[in-house]
Amino acid sequence: MAPPAAVPDFMLEFASFLLKSNSLRFGVFTLASGKQSSYYIDLRVLPSFPAYFRLAINALKGTVTKNVGQFDTLASVPxxxxxFGSALAYEMSKxxxxxxxxxxxYGTGKTIEGFLKAGSKVVVVDDVATTGTSVSSAxxxxxxxxAIVEDVVALVDRHEGANxxxxxxxxxxxxVAGINDIVSALYKAGLIDENALESVMKQMAAKGEYETD
Ligand SMILES: O=P(O)(O)OC[C@H]1O[C@H](OP(=O)(O)OP(=O)(O)O)[C@H](O)[C@@H]1O
Ligand SMILES: O=C(O)c1cc(=O)[nH]c(=O)[nH]1
Structure with missing residues (x-):
């Protein structure tokens, strides 16, 4: 009998891609919240690599299907x-x-673009969640x-207070992935060193003003 096909390790595949594509970088960065960070994940490069973009959209779909019950509409944050939100909505026919x-x-002056039915259940999608300011304002x-919003889905949670x-x-x-899962997979595979791992762990530990528990 043929050996079973190897189960692809999503986390390692995704994390390795982030590193190879320079989407995950280490250094000194200022974030949307004004916080300083020892690393940055630029998921804006993902759509330039269709196979990985599809991997990400499928993973988002899996996360929504597993964690969110019935809902009507997907929404995103510019x-x-x-x-990511529009590709996911297309994929899920929502x-x-x-x-x-x-x-x-100018123009219509609207803050909501698209048709939103009052009372509908909306799931918000974003690429990265850090402090959660962007998604909570959405x-x-x-x-x-x-409309009703009870769930937010992100590709990467940096574990800095959004939750x-x-x-x-x-x-x-x-x-889909916590930054801890991403860097642990990379470290175990020998793709990043202990200094990089530690810098992410320190960043997570210093959640700052949004830490509540
Ligand atoms: O959880 P937060 O602290 O709000 O940070 C995360 C937000 O920051 C980034 O957006 P950015 O403001 O850089 O804008 P962009 O999407 O236009 O690039 C990212 O896409 C999230 O929306
Ligand atoms: O908090 C942010 O602004 C942020 C962090 C990050 O790693 N990637 C990103 O696109 N935004």
Whole structure:
């Protein structure tokens, strides 16, 4: 009998790609929240590699299917979130909307783009969750427009307070991968050294002002 096909290790494949493509970099970075970070994950490069983009969209779909019950609409946060949210909505045959951080001040001046039915159940999708500020403001805007939001899905959770921040507003965060899973897989495979691993662990430990538990 032929040996069973090897089970692909998603985490190692995904993490190795992030490193090889320079999407995961170590250094000194300023984040959207103004925080300093010893590393950065630039998932904006993923759509330039269709096989890995598909891997990411399938993983997001799996995370939604496993963790979220029935829902009506997927929503994203501009800019990077849009790329993933719209591909996921297409893949799952779900309606898609997005919540602007602020009105453009011209055109329709709307903060919600797309058709949002009052009372519908919306799942918010973003690429990276750090402090959770971006997704929680999208949740606020969507709720202010009459819809229900109980779940946020991200490709990567940096474990820097997003979960706690969302919990406070009654929202669950589901991530395809935690940064700890990513760097652990890379370290075990000998692809990063102890210094890189430690720098991520220190970053996680210093959650800052959003740490609540
Ligand atoms: O959890 P937070 O602390 O809010 O940080 C995460 C957010 O930061 C990034 O967006 P950014 O503001 O860089 O904008 P972009 O998507 O337009 O690149 C990322 O795409 C998330 O939306
Ligand atoms: O917090 C952020 O702004 C952020 C962190 C990160 O690793 N990647 C990203 O795109 N944004």
């Amino acid at each position: 800019t990077s979130g849009l790329v 309606p898609f909307i997005y919540a602007r951080k602020e009105s453009k001040g 949740v606020d805007i969507i709720r202010a427009n009459g 706690e921040r969302l919990k406070k507003i009654g929202v669950r965060l589901h991530a």
